[in-house]
Amino acid sequence: MASGSAIVTDSRLGESALRSLVDGLALIDNQGQVAFWNPRAETLLIWTADEMRGLRVNEMIERVAGRVSAPDAVRAELAAAFLPEAAETTIDIDLLPGADHSNRIVQVHVFPLCDPNGSQIGTGILLRDVTRERESDAMKSQLLSTVSHELRTPLASIKGFATTLLRQDVKWDEATERDFLRIIDDETDRLAEIIDNLLDMSQIEAGALRISKEPTQLRQLIREAVDEMRMRTEAHYFVVDLPAELPRVLIDPRRIRQVLHNLIGNAIKYSKGGQISVACEVEGDHVVVSVSDQGDGIPAQFLDKVFERFFQIDGASTRRVGGSGLGLAISRGIVEAHGGKIWVESTVGQGSTFRFTLPLATNEATE
Ligand code: ADP
Numbered sequence: 001m002a003s004g005s006a007i008v009t010d011s012r013l014g015e016s017a018l019r020s021l022v023d024g025l026a027l028i029d030n031q032g033q034v035a036f037w038n039p040r041a042e043t044l045l046i047w048t049a050d051e052m053r054g055l056r057v058n059e060m061i062e063r064v065a066g067r068v069s070a071p072d073a074v075r076a077e078l079a080a081a082f083l084p085e086a087a088e089t090t091i092d093i094d095l096l097p098g099a100d101h102s103n104r105i106v107q108v109h110v111f112p113l114c115d116p117n118g119s120q121i122g123t124g125i126l127l128r129d130v131t132r133e134r135e136s137d138a139m140k141s142q143l144l145s146t147v148s149h150e151l152r153t154p155l156a157s158i159k160g161f162a163t164t165l166l167r168q169d170v171k172w173d174e175a176t177e178r179d180f181l182r183i184i185d186d187e188t189d190r191l192a193e194i195i196d197n198l199l200d201m202s203q204i205e206a207g208a209l210r211i212s213k214e215p216t217q218l219r220q221l222i223r224e225a226v227d228e229m230r231m232r233t234e235a236h237y238f239v240v241d242l243p244a245e246l247p248r249v250l251i252d253p254r255r256i257r258q259v260l261h262n263l264i265g266n267a268i269k270y271s272k273g274g275q276i277s278v279a280c281e282v283e284g285d286h287v288v289v290s291v292s293d294q295g296d297g298i299p300a301q302f303l304d305k306v307f308e309r310f311f312q313i314d315g316a317s318t319r320r321v322g323g324s325g326l327g328l329a330i331s332r333g334i335v336e337a338h339g340g341k342i343w344v345e346s347t348v349g350q351g352s353t354f355r356f357t358l359p360l361a362t363n364e365a366t367e
Helices: 002-020 039-045 057-065 071-081 131-166 174-205 218-230 253-269 315-320 327-337
Strands: 024-029 034-037 089-095 104-114 120-129 214-216 236-241 249-251 274-283 286-292 342-347 351-359
Touching: 024 039, 039 104, 039 120, 057 071, 071 089, 071 104, 104 131, 131 174, 174 327, 214 253, 218 236, 218 253, 218 274, 218 286, 249 253, 249 351, 253 274, 253 286, 253 327, 253 351, 327 342, 327 351
Parallel strands: 236 274
Antiparallel strands: 024 034, 024 120, 089 104, 104 120, 214 249, 274 286, 286 351, 342 351
16 A cells, blocks of 8 residues: 555646656657657647657657748658667758747757666656857857857968068068068957957956946047047047037946947948947936947848858858958947947948947036
């Protein structure tokens, strides 16, 4: 009697453990029918236990194949995993976005269920949401490819000019020598900039970006940033439009200068010439800073995407103008760390306006 009730309790415990697993779990019985479908499997694949129970394996595979981006491959892989005597199999399935979720990657692990004598009595399926892991894997390989592509170009140029200068069989005149040294100097700056960007990005990703805020005069900061960037272009003219009274903002001046450099740098890179205007307006408890250009513009479908790390509208041509796709992602990280927002409005062929908000320093007298 006592041992009987212990068994009942054990199997209840067992079942509730299976139901509460953080992973999705489905069990297929020896007749090849779905016998168990836990709540997590319901959320991951959106079919309830009631509709799944009793379904044959082939019908289940068809349902899954109907929801993925590569149905033929998934159908074949799953069918092979359920063959008698098949070894344990792990498959990643890429679920098409549904009404309730965006793209989701689920890892499906199929394994035999055996009794204590080792004979197979069914098949288990573990389902795990690996979307974030896969995104982070993709981010790492993107990082590696960017590092190798982007670092190689300036490095090759530094090496080339240094080797040229070291040649003993050629005597360069002083002007040429200075030209070569200047290129080495510029390319070294570019290398340092890429490395700084990568470090900033990894700090933002880790939520570890250090911001030391102080009440700051935006007028001066904007003027300085524009003056520094003005030197980098002869094709553009700059217009700075600031209100007569501009209260101080509570910011990390070094970081906000970096945002302005990124935005003005992009305005220069992505427009052949014309006006670049930097303006600022006070709205309630914050200011809105804007940087506008008369350049290529950004198609509507990319207006949010440009703030994603490594995103470039046209990889080949942006690489030519020296970009790594990190500037705007870093700018967004910095602005958000200040409690602000950043966005862009644009008309293709006419130009773009990037705007970001910054908090006013409270109880500060206006300038
Ligand atoms: P990048 O280093 O490539 O410039 P960013 O993160 O700064 O990286 O920008 C991402 C992409 O957004 C750029 O590659 C470019 O395609 C687009 N972009 C950014 N700023 C502008 C702009 N002012 N005008 C048009 N396109 C822009």
